[in-house]
Amino acid sequence: xxxxxxxxxxxxxxxxxxxxxxxxxxxxxxxxxxxxxxxxxxxxxxxxxxxxxxxxxxxxxxxxxxxxxxxxxxxxxxxxxxxxxxxxxxxxxxxxxxxxxxxxxxxxxxxxxxxxxxxxxxxxxxxxxxxxxxxxxxxxxxxxxxxxxxxxxxxxxxxxxxxxxxxxxxxxxxxxxxxxxxxxxxxxxxxxxxxxxxxxxxxxxxxxxxxxxxxxxxxxxxxxxxxxxxxxxxxxxxxxxxxxxxxxxxxxxxxxxxxxxxxxxxxxxxxxxxxxxxxxxxxxxxxxxxxxxxxxxxxxxxxxxxxxxxxxxxxxxxxxxxxxxxxxxxxxxxxxxxxxxxxxxxxxxxxxxxxxxxxxxxxxxxxxxxxxxxxxxxxxxxxxxxxxxxxxxxxxxxxxxxxxxxxxxxxxxxxxxxxxxxxxxxxxxxxxxxxxxxxxxxxxxxxxxxxxxxxxxxxxxxxxxxxxxxxxxxxxxx
Amino acid sequence: xxxxxxxxxxxxxxxxxxxxxxxxxxxxxxxxxxxxxxxxxxxxxxxxxxxxxxxxxxxxxxxxxxxxxxxxxxxxxxxxxxxxxxxxxxxxxxxxxxxxxxxxxxxxxxxxxxxxxxxxxxxxxxxxxxxxxxxxxxxxxxxxxxxxxxxxxxxxxxxxxxxxxxxxxxxxxxxxxxxxxxxxxxxxxxxxxxxxxxxxxxxxxxxxxxxxxxxxxxxxxxxxxxxxxxxxxxxxxxxxxxxxxxxxxxxxxxxxxxxxxxxxxxxxxxxxxxxxxxxxxxxxxxxxxxxxxxxxxxxxxxxxxxxxxxxxxxxxxxxxxxxxxxxxxxxxxxxxxxxxxxxxxxxxxxxxxxxxxxxxxxxxxxxxxxxxxxxxxxxxxxxxxxxxxxxxxxxxxxxxxxxxxxxxxxxxxxxxxxxxxxxxxxxxxxxxxxxxxxxxxxxxxxxxxxxxxxxxxxxxxxxxxxxxxxxxxxxxxx
Numbered sequence: 001x002x003x004x005x006x007x008x009x010x011x012x013x014x015x016x017x018x019x020x021x022x023x024x025x026x027x028x029x030x031x032x033x034x035x036x037x038x039x040x041x042x043x044x045x046x047x048x049x050x051x052x053x054x055x056x057x058x059x060x061x062x063x064x065x066x067x068x069x070x071x072x073x074x075x076x077x078x079x080x081x082x083x084x085x086x087x088x089x090x091x092x093x094x095x096x097x098x099x100x101x102x103x104x105x106x107x108x109x110x111x112x113x114x115x116x117x118x119x120x121x122x123x124x125x126x127x128x129x130x131x132x133x134x135x136x137x138x139x140x141x142x143x144x145x146x147x148x149x150x151x152x153x154x155x156x157x158x159x160x161x162x163x164x165x166x167x168x169x170x171x172x173x174x175x176x177x178x179x180x181x182x183x184x185x186x187x188x189x190x191x192x193x194x195x196x197x198x199x200x201x202x203x204x205x206x207x208x209x210x211x212x213x214x215x216x217x218x219x220x221x222x223x224x225x226x227x228x229x230x231x232x233x234x235x236x237x238x239x240x241x242x243x244x245x246x247x248x249x250x251x252x253x254x255x256x257x258x259x260x261x262x263x264x265x266x267x268x269x270x271x272x273x274x275x276x277x278x279x280x281x282x283x284x285x286x287x288x289x290x291x292x293x294x295x296x297x298x299x300x301x302x303x304x305x306x307x308x309x310x311x312x313x314x315x316x317x318x319x320x321x322x323x324x325x326x327x328x329x330x331x332x333x334x335x336x337x338x339x340x341x342x343x344x345x346x347x348x349x350x351x352x353x354x355x356x357x358x359x360x361x362x363x364x365x366x367x368x369x370x371x372x373x374x375x376x377x378x379x380x381x382x383x384x385x386x387x388x389x390x391x392x393x394x395x396x397x398x399x400x401x402x403x404x405x406x407x408x409x410x411x412x413x414x415x416x417x418x419x420x421x422x423x424x425x426x427x428x429x430x431x432x433x434x435x436x437x438x439x440x441x442x443x444x445x446x447x448x449x450x451x452x453x454x455x456x457x458x459x460x461x462x463x464x465x466x467x468x469x470x471x472x473x474x475x476x477x478x
Numbered sequence: 479x480x481x482x483x484x485x486x487x488x489x490x491x492x493x494x495x496x497x498x499x500x501x502x503x504x505x506x507x508x509x510x511x512x513x514x515x516x517x518x519x520x521x522x523x524x525x526x527x528x529x530x531x532x533x534x535x536x537x538x539x540x541x542x543x544x545x546x547x548x549x550x551x552x553x554x555x556x557x558x559x560x561x562x563x564x565x566x567x568x569x570x571x572x573x574x575x576x577x578x579x580x581x582x583x584x585x586x587x588x589x590x591x592x593x594x595x596x597x598x599x600x601x602x603x604x605x606x607x608x609x610x611x612x613x614x615x616x617x618x619x620x621x622x623x624x625x626x627x628x629x630x631x632x633x634x635x636x637x638x639x640x641x642x643x644x645x646x647x648x649x650x651x652x653x654x655x656x657x658x659x660x661x662x663x664x665x666x667x668x669x670x671x672x673x674x675x676x677x678x679x680x681x682x683x684x685x686x687x688x689x690x691x692x693x694x695x696x697x698x699x700x701x702x703x704x705x706x707x708x709x710x711x712x713x714x715x716x717x718x719x720x721x722x723x724x725x726x727x728x729x730x731x732x733x734x735x736x737x738x739x740x741x742x743x744x745x746x747x748x749x750x751x752x753x754x755x756x757x758x759x760x761x762x763x764x765x766x767x768x769x770x771x772x773x774x775x776x777x778x779x780x781x782x783x784x785x786x787x788x789x790x791x792x793x794x795x796x797x798x799x800x801x802x803x804x805x806x807x808x809x810x811x812x813x814x815x816x817x818x819x820x821x822x823x824x825x826x827x828x829x830x831x832x833x834x835x836x837x838x839x840x841x842x843x844x845x846x847x848x849x850x851x852x853x854x855x856x857x858x859x860x861x862x863x864x865x866x867x868x869x870x871x872x873x874x875x876x877x878x879x880x881x882x883x884x885x886x887x888x889x890x891x892x893x894x895x896x897x898x899x900x901x902x903x904x905x906x907x908x909x910x911x912x913x914x915x916x917x918x919x920x921x922x923x924x925x926x927x928x929x930x931x932x933x934x935x936x937x938x939x940x941x942x943x944x945x946x947x948x949x950x951x952x953x954x955x956x
Contacts, residue, residue: 004646004668006667006668006670006671007640007646007649007650007666007667007668008640008666008667008668009638009640009641009665009666009667009679010665010666010667010670010677010678010679011665011679011680011681011682012679013667013679014679014681014703014706015681015682015684015685017702017703018681018685018698018699018702018703019688021701021702022698022701022702024688027688029684029688031684052645056646069671070667073677075703075705075706076705076706076739077705079705081703081706121688125682125684128641128682129640129641130646132640132641132642133640133641133642133643133645133646133649134645134646136641136642137642137643137644137645137648160487162485162486162487162607162610162611163487163606163607163610163611163614163812163814164610164611164614164615164809164810164811165611165615165644165648166615166643166644166645166648166651166652166800166801166808167530167611167612167615167644167645167647167648167650167651167652168482168485168534168608168611168612168647169645169646169647169648170615170643170644170645170647170648170651171485171611172485172645173644173645173648174644174645187487187488187489188485188486188487188488189484189485189486189487189488189491189548190482190484190485190486192484192488193484193547199488199551200488201487201488201489201490201491201492202489203489203492203493203496204489204493204603204606205815205816205826206493206507206509206603206815206816207493207496209816209819209824209825209826210497210502210505210507210599210816210819210824220496220500221496223499223500224495224496224499224500225492225495225496225553225559227553227554227555227557228492228553228554228559235826235827236827237827261554267828267829267830267833268829319809319811322644323644323801323802323808323809324801324808325808325809330644330801330802330803330808331642331797331801331803332642333642333797334641336641337683337684338683338684338687338688341687341688346687346688347687348683348687348713349713349714349715350745351745351746352745355745
């Protein structure tokens, strides 16, 4: 699909035209991308989608056909929406601003900036839709995958979701994000080719149905794939038919010098069936045969099946991984808000304190405790060092809640990704991103990972940033 | 994104390789695409996504780079997954089968085929993932849009969802599907260009923040867009600041021979604020100014705001439209099941009657009552006429429930779209599809459209199809 420059909300273009028309093309600005609630009412999120967003932002060029289309747009009076001057501006447009961001795979939290964009007002505004689109979606799916990975005691998660994904390209993005968050393979062949994610697959019920008997179907599959044979055992009856036939096929494979790789159970009581299957496979000397389960799984079902003693080697997960399937909607509600304009901090007020923005360009410092576990994130002004022995942080939604962070290890969370429209380095590989996710989750206490009512991780403003917000909230008191 | 042929689940390719290897490339088959539950626990769905699915199915060719990638895939023993013979088969592959389907925009129901694919076993299998991906997603979003359209008493719905969509291309598909289902415009500029959906947009809070005052911001926007000026009135305070400034701007526009188009309220109590805004605009002689609202709306909120007397002209809807946001997950659980193989009907059993398939190639006849309203759909064998004066239908999940459909208007729901790999006609325009949706919803009784606990529309099997299913369920009784 060409025309990527038009992948934007119409209001980005009308606002840009307005800024251009009203002589504000030279204004500067900083915008924060952040979310107000962790997805799935959870204790954390896994940042993802940045590479796609930055690629699209840096590659945006308005080609002739794009501006031709825009030049044909009409107001309700029939006059052109966009002036020739603005269309010429678009023809010469490319993003020349700067981007700082938490690297993909980072553990991150609500109320702190994941991405910060600085540049001229028009370019900062124009990148909004595409940036939010990639980061919201991939962060949602990466977080979902991480929750499933943790719920399965860091087991094997395979993403199977293409058929329920939001269009084929949504499926490809979802495969990447799921891999970042904790899946180890995908059923999506294109995602495998594009990103190097291992491809996996078993078989559909239609395979079994197309043979005179289940045994014929299993035997023939094993003949074609003697070393990668996973048999779907629930077309007729798992315990009465599928499992005995799979065991017979496993024995035949052994006799010809191969090993049955696994069986897949796609319906029924997965905890119970997996236990029975494990027993019978073991009794048959097929202890090496893996048990793969699927069927509308999510992290809650995984954790219940684990608690009930299910004997699962691989979790095949589709719908609820690639769509996010959150209790608060299948979307991460990331927003992108102006926090500075022409060097001055800006605030957006709201009756709801959570919706009042935190003004000013920022840095984010993560503090660790003496056990090396994450303790709190301090959001300070970009100009602050945050290197004092003791740093006070203040809950932006309730200034009565304050915390002193002592001497400890700390790390800067926002890294420079783009300066003056250029990437400062090649984006990290997916393997590096996966390592970062694992490493950071290793340093996050279990209480933040609970599926229900997790401990609330502390993210606070530095005193300087808080006082600045207070001045903007109460201008007469300043 | 190239490599569209690889946009599939890996198991489609391994099964195809198995069929090829085991001498079944010449087998024939028929598969049904259907869903088991109406989305959103609703009373109906709006079929969508077919044009995209058929386009991808007919355009699938395995290019050199695709088969090169596949030839490099290895089994766990390090041998090639795919044989040279099969890769050669893929290089020559194109879909030569036939497709019958309910046209996009059709009102449709659970347990009846939306799409039926007939051809050789391999091609029928290979199209599964891409077909499900497009039809599941677009049907979900079109249905959601229709529910919102009906909840607003067929008001103006504008789709604003790109930033929360599942990747940029997911956003484009969602814009199309929302337009099919009932939205009248989109914020997505690319969707506007590709599909001719009208583009709409207002402004972001950042526009207002980038001026010394809200009044300056409104005035400057009105100068650039005097005929399409919609002002976002909730950056500071709707009633105290935004609305008075909008009214002042409206008067200035009148003085210069223009008219303020609208105001947008993006937070707060939308029923209350819209009523106050309507009163004050009317008092100011600005009765023509439209009120646009947004903020995490869905059909339930729309219906509550309507019930509370909200004065809304346009509903701007993002997240919950483009993601579906269903109570049962952000996905339509459409499945694709083999119903015939080498001319013989096939069944997939399940302990859950809803998951037991209805065997055999089918036709679907819709019966209307004497008022011209839809009464029931009869699913018969493809070879049946269903033209008798009286047709008996049997609930496939509970054979005790039967219904006789009398002499009345009836219409064939599955139309031939592709024969022997060729489109039988150009796909309908989006305007035709929208007309079909409106026309069919006009003939669906309100009781099926209720948001909660809708009346259950009757879809039943013909006696012939039911008896065939019974024979396959109880082979010894046959």
